[in-house]
Amino acid sequence: MTRSIRLIADDYGLAPGVSGAILDLIARGRLTGTSCMTGLPEWEEAAARIRPFCRRAAVGLHLTLTDQIAATGSSSLAPEGKLPGLAALALPVRRGRIDERDIHAELDAQYDRFTEALAGPPDHIDGHQHVHFLPAVRNWLLARFGAAAHKPALRGAPGLPGLDPAAAKIAAIATLAAGFNSAMRRAGFSVMTPLSGIYDWRQPEKFASTLRGAVDTLPEQGLFMCHPGHLDDILRARDPMHGAREVEFTVLSSEDFGASLDKAGARVMDGRA
Template sequence: MTRPIRLIADDYGLAPGVSDAILELIERGRLTGTGCMTGFPEWEAAAARIRPFRGRAAIGLHLTLTDQIAAAGPSSLAPEGKLPGLSSLALPVRRGRIDERDVHAELDAQYGRFVEMLAGPPDYIDGHQHVHFLPMVRNWLLARFGASARKPALRGAPGLPGMDAAAPKIAAVAALAAGFNGSMRRAGFSVMTPLSGIYDWRQPEKFASTLRAAIKTLPEQGVFMCHPGHVDDILRARDPMQAVREVEYTVLSSQAFGDILDKAGVRVMDGGA
């Protein structure tokens, strides 16, 4: 009997090349699903392409509050229509200049675009740069879904493995996520945890070993996040994470990855999160 592992790709909709790579991997059974960024002009076309996979793959909402265009337009969150850098949200002294109602309006807009184009709510919710762990976003999750009988699953906090090159980054994300798992479970959400897949993406060679470690140790309730993609001009204009996406795609699509899964008695989990 094989053990399932949940592999989720972030950033579907960020750029056509990213969406292409993710769809290829879903079709090949190399991903459990993907989180969608719905604020871009290409979202309608991207949604049409992934819609047939609903029910076969876990299709989530990848909440985006940093660096990209604002789906809800200009506000205290995005004075010129562009979302701020992460420090403006993560540092309390800077976050205090942002009206929480504007954050909720932006999240409502992204959620509404998902539901409109995919004819229903997301299977799960997580956040670009882990913004779903922020207090303002926790409040939005509770306000929107707290009374709902059908809640989306949520991506939870990372575990803290033995100290390695990525350990400071893992610790930083864990600190941002402090209290998230417990509070959301008490509110009735299913939480996918521990989160795995965090490494220094400026060192692409680390991805394969990070993935192999997850195959050996990640429990069924956990999730491994990844960022496969093909680099195109739109991605170059929008995001600094570029060449490493090709590396992740190559690893995930390789025969060697399939062989590692078979040898370990592990399969990529199907369908809903």
């Protein structure tokens, strides 16, 4: 029996090279779908490019509260119109230095930009740098969708790290996500879990073994996140991990990856399944 696993590429819309690489992999059947960053100036163009793929791929919203341009301009969240770094975000939110209403306004704007451009709601929601696990974002999810008959699926927490080489990173994300799966399921959301695909992107050569491990062990309908892309000037200016993106694209598009799926009795889940 063939085991189905989800492969979701983050950061669609971050730069033309990222969007193009993701669409290429969707067309090859190497991705279940992608998650979109909608707050950037090129979103309308990126949305037009992905629109023809919406019937064959899972297209979701990648909530973004760090490092990029704020869709809502200046606020307590983005005093100069740019979202803070992750380290600067979590602690001030907990101390109340950022008005939660400004966070919710930013998330509302990103969600509305998605639905307006793609004429419908996202299939799933997750977060850039896992910000959807933050308390303020959990509150937004519950407020925005709690009473809705149709709720988007949510990306859940990673499994226990065990002896994984990225154990410390996995444990940190799991700590941030504590209680998320159970709380969101109680509220009626479908939660995609366990999350896999976590590795040290400063060592892109580790991606291939991380992917092989997921193909061999990820349970039915488990979720593997990835970040493929092609380098361009916009990506270089916006993203410090651009060196890993070409490596991820090369691995995902390779014959070796297809062979590893066959050997493990696995397949990339269809985006509309």
